[in-house]
Structure formats: structure tokens, C-alpha cells
Amino acid sequence: MSGLWNLQTLWFVLVCVLWIGFMFLEGFDFGVGMLLRLVGKSPEERRAVIHTIGPVWDGNEVWLLTAGGATFAAFPNWYASMFSGFYLALFLVLFGLIIRGVSFEFWGKVESAQWRSVWEWAMAVGSFLPALLVGVAFANLIRGISLDPAGNYTGSFWDLLNPYALLGGVVTLLLCLAHGASFLQLRTVDPIKPRAAALGRILMPLAAVAVIGFVLWTFGEVSHHSPSFWITAIVAIVAMLIAAGMAVTSRPGLAFVAGGVGIAMTVATWFTALYPNVIVDSNSHAYNLTVFNSSSNHYTLVVMSITALILVPIVLIYQVWTYYVFRQRVGLGGSSPKAGPDAPAPPPEASARV
């Protein structure tokens, strides 16, 4: 059971990778959802904003489902304690994901400003809740929650809203917003693009400050600092500083990449701060859930490992293909690929569609 190279640790890393995939990809979806009404003013502009993530948001969200499923399969005790312990918080996450998911489909179906406004707000609120609460949840796992011997959470919903956890939530919220602003600059045309750039110039430095504050506080919360913690924490800070610099100097491509590394390493810092724990027991550390006492049996982990090692690369290949297919900027007037600034004027029926 000891040593670093065992299946439990492999699965801990894989669950971390799935969360990174989720926060990196769905992170900009959440950001776009929250920024929609700020960067798009007319219905045409808002349609273009929605179309930047339209083809991909659902696939991106599956990373969350896979992370949940993988935690269930590989660490049933972690899954059970975390999901039942954070019951109301997770309900709010689900509430957000539900109203957000249907809002994409509902938004354009009725020609009415009021109707669209309802679903734009649903997109914003539905993106805000998970973006905030994912950070709150993981910060609580690191800080510790009160557990009974069976691993059940004994605190209340309000205990989860402590200052450290709220900072964790602000971190994920700002990361999603800043990442979304970078993404929009890469995928849209004027007048949306400069609005996103102006927001990115504020949001990315704020996100960097939040990440630095969170990493330093985490340093204090965690008693044992492994080399991997140091590496992920330092890379997270450096990447966010670079991202902030790139956003301020209007280099969205580099800001997107550096911000993405910042997101990935912030998520990785959660995991390196936790390891070998998965949930810290705040009372005495006696009932800490660890990768070893919360995992499935060896056979299940072997089967899951083989499956994941075959399927994850395949998923990555076709998801990358999706981004290749939709690589062109989304113009105004339907997502006509030819409607970019350098392209000839779109055909009349295209620009007439709202």
C-alpha cells in the first residue's frame, strides 16, 4: 500500500487530470456564459457569442461527468462522503448546470427580447454557480471537514462557507471569467472582441492575485509540503503572472495558453495539497479519507486503468478535431464561416437571420 507508484495514486492523478480537463474546457464555457450580456449588446452579437461555445459546451461538460464517474468507480468512499456531505452545495451546482444547459437550446427559439433575456440570465447564473462552488468544494476538502468514523460529514451547509473555501470559490470564478475573456478574443470579431479584451485586462490580473493568495493560504493550511505541491503551486503562480501580463498587453493567444496552464496547475495544486488524503478530517485527522482507505479493490482499478488508457486518448483526438472544425472566428449573422472581418459580405439571408 505504500510507495508512490500504485494504482490508487495513478487514479488519484487521473481524477486530477479529468478535473483539469473540465476546468480548462468548461472554464471558458462558464466564462463566456457569464460575460455574454457584457460583451454582446445586440441579439446578433449575443448569438455569435453563444456560437463560440455552441458546438463544444456539451462535450466539455462530459469531463465533469467522467470525473464524477471515475471518482465513484475508483474511490467510492470519497465519492459517497463528498457528494452526500456537500448535498445542498451540489444541488446548487446541478441547478446551475440544468438551467444553463437548456438555455442554449431555448434561447433562440422565440423572437422576443424578454424571452432571450430570461435565458441569457439563466446562462449567466447557471455558469456562475458551478464556477464558484467547485472551488469552494475543493478548498473544503483541503482545509478539512468534520467526519465521523464512517466517513460521513457531520457539519452543516454553512460550515462550508468559511473564508478559505470562499477564497477558493473566488479563484475558480475569476479563472473562468478571465479564461472566457481570452477565449472570446480568439473566437470573435469586432465589436465583441475589444469588449472581451477590455474585460480580460481587468479579470486576468484579478485572477492572478486570487490564485497567489489562495496558494499562499493553502501553504499555511497544509502541514506537509511535498515536492509536487511546490512545483504545481509555483507553476500556477508563474503562469498566472504571465497570463496577466499578456492580457494587459492585449496578447489573447498567449493569455489563453498561460491562463490555461494557470487553471490546470491551480487544480493540480488542490490535488498535490491533498495527497495522500482525499478528504481531510478537521477534528483530529484520525478519520482522514485517503486514496488507500477510500479506493475500490485492485481488480476494479486494473480494469478501469486499461479502459481509461485506451479511451482517453481517443476522446482527446476527436475533441481536438472538433476545435479544428470550428477554428474560424464566429462572425455576426449566424455562425457563417465567411462572415469574418476579412471575408466578403455575408449573403443577405445570412445577415438577416437573428
Place this chain on the structure above:
Amino acid sequence: MSSVVELSRWQFAITTVYHFLFVPISIGMAGIVACFQTAWYRTRNPQWMRLTRFFGKIMLLSFAVGVVTGIVQEFQFGMNWAGYSRYVGSVFGAPLAVEALAAFFIESTFLGIWIFGYKRISEGWHLATIWLAAFGSALSAYFILAANSWMQHPVGYRVVDGRAEMTSFWKLLTNPTVFFAFPHTVIGAYANAAFIILGISAWYLIRNRDTEMFKKAAKAMVVVGVVATAATMLIGHFNGQLMTREQPMKMAAAEALYNTAKPAGFSLFAVAPFEEHPSRTSFDITVPHTLSLLATNSWSGEVKGINQLQAADVAKYGPGNYEPIIGVTYWSFRLMVGAGTLMVLFLLWGLYLVWRGAIETSRWFLKLALPAMALPTIAIITGWLFTELGRQPWVVYGLMLTKNGVSTSITAFDVWVSIILFTVIYGVMGAVAVWLTVRIVKKGPDPELDEAGAPIEPNLHVAY
């Protein structure tokens, strides 16, 4: 604590039934819309593309609601059923994780490309994406049903240190139960979609709108529907025989058969108290020998009764009540079979009309096709209520009682909050989805030609 169990059961029932109002329509329509688009790809008849787009939009509304309510399903096991999750996670978690990795990624990614990728990728690739989405949604059903089948008939595990541990993933995926449950569910989903498309097409035929095009759709759906419904019922019959062996109590409850009978008659109409656990029916009309024949393939085969099974279960598992609620099990089974029978009869009539070349002129058939859209949903929902309620008091048959699976760290207040809010959001969302579907139907498919008489190539295809 019992109220947390009961509330959690209600919440699971409400959210799952709701989820499954939409899922079969999505699964079936994905395949049928893929067929429409294939017909267009091969014949270049623009009517097939108009059908693709029109029913594609309706399918996407159903997908949207199915997808967002599906996330709740995966989270609920941990949220409300932590005891269950700890006990079965090593076995039950694996098919859920593999479902997301192997199937749901395919479905959601390629559906996204299909919605937005028209004219961006070649027509052949675009056609492939809808087929991949249809394949992904059916594959998804396989893994979910493999997980559910394990709850009905656990295989490939052993109990170690107070929890179930997987010993063979292959056995889990080749559980005899899933071999019946999967085709029964997925082919049933195609029957459901066929009824929806047939009903909507009938609405147009009654109004003489786009008659030629919707006649094509209606004829195709009668054929698809009759084959799918008949196949679903036939597989259901074999599924029932398997269930008689694997979960005899569920079959006995389905028949309200209190005492072992040899031969056993098939009950047509029985009355017994719903909530209590009586030892006999108050009133029962049976057809002699028929249950023996259906359940055991033998004219006078023995079918075990509830009282004898209860006594055997007490001897095996200790004191307790091992009977499901008989009234609910009995009547949900009858509603399922009844709705399925009406579906077959209705479609045989349709088949006769197709053969006579009179489907678009038979007002009665077309008018009845509208309410008939509800039949598959009735059959599917009562079928699942039967499957899940008939397994009670077990959550995993013979292995874990439902009441032992509930989370201990949640309060009745927590569950009240979520159950009320889920019901409200689901209600609003369902009402909006249905209202939008009706709007799409009333508006009608995109016209074939614009005002100048030139063929229309919609800029947005089916995108938002």
C-alpha cells in the same frame, strides 16, 4: 431517518421518471433522423433534408432536457445514497465511468458537430456525425443498463469486508439480464420515437400541409414502429421468463399470485390492498394455464407464489418483509403490457392502410395517431416502475436493502429542499420544452423554395 429514505426514494423516482420521458425519444429520434439524412444523402430529394431538419430540431429539445437531467442521475447516487455508493462503488461505479468515457463523449461531441457543422465539413462526414451521436446514445444505454442489471441480478462480484467488490467486468457486461434489458429498452425507444414522428406527421396530413413529405415520414414510421414494438414485446416476454427465474418475487407480484400454482392462470383483473401486505387477492379473474405457458413454456409449469417466496426469503435472509407493494407492481405491469398491445394493434391498422395506399386519407387513423403518441411513454414509464418497484425492498437484489443504502449525513430538510426545487425546475423546463415543440410543429418545416423560387439552404441548419 425513515423519512430521509422515503424522500430520497421519491426524489429518485421523480427525477428518473422525468429523465426517462425524454431519453427514449432522443435515442430513437437520433437513429431515425440519421436515416432521414441518409435518405437525403443518397437520393438528394430535398424533402428528406427538410424532414431531417424539422425532426432534428424537435430531437434537440428532447436531447437538451435529457442531458441536463442525466447529470442529476449520476450525482444522486453519492448525494442521497452514500451507503449504497460505498457498498457497490467498486462494481457499480465502473459501468458509469465507462459510460461517460466510451459513450457520452461520443454522443455529445458529435451531436455538437452535427448541429453546427453543416457545410463546414463534407456531407459524408456530417452524415457520419449524426450516426455517431445515435450510436453513442445507444451505447450509453448499454452501460447504464449493465449497471441497472447488476442491481436486478448481481454477477461478477464477491463480498469482502462488508462491501461488494468486482471480480469480473466481463460478467457484468454480459449479464444475461442486460442481454434482454438492452434490446427491450433501446428498441422500445425507437418505437417511442416512431410514434412521436407518426403523430406529428398525422397532424400535417390532417391539415393537408406538405402532404407528400409527411406521407413519406408516416409510412416509414408505421413500418419502423410495428417492427420495433413487436420486437420489444417479444424480447419483453423472454425478459419476463428470465425474471421468473432470477427474481421470482417480482413475477409473482406482477401476477398477484399469492400461492404457488401448477398450472398457473394469467390474471386479467385482480384487486388487493395496495399499501398493506395481504396474503391473498380480494378478487381475481384468471385465464387458466396461461401464466404457466408464458412464464415456463409449459402447459402446466409451476409458478411460485408470493407467500411461499416470502417464507423462503425469511429462511434465507432473516426476518423481514420481502414483498414489493403488490398493487403497484401488478398494475404497472398490466399498464405496460396493455399499452404495448394497443401500440401493436394501432400500427397493424396503419400497416393495412399503408398497404392499401390510404394512410393520408384515413381521418380516424390520423386523428388517433395524436393521442397514440402517449402510449409508448405509458408503456416505458410503467415498465420501469414495475422493474424498480418490483425489486423492492432490495436495492441490489438479495444483497442490499434499499433502506440501508441511504445517506446518513443528509437531513429530511435537505431532501425537501432539493425535491421541491427539482420538481419546480423540471416542471418549468418540461412545460417550456413541450411548448417549444408545439411551436416548431405549428410553424412547420423550413420551406423548400424561397419567394423567388430558389432552393433554400438555411444558414443555421439546426443550430440555436
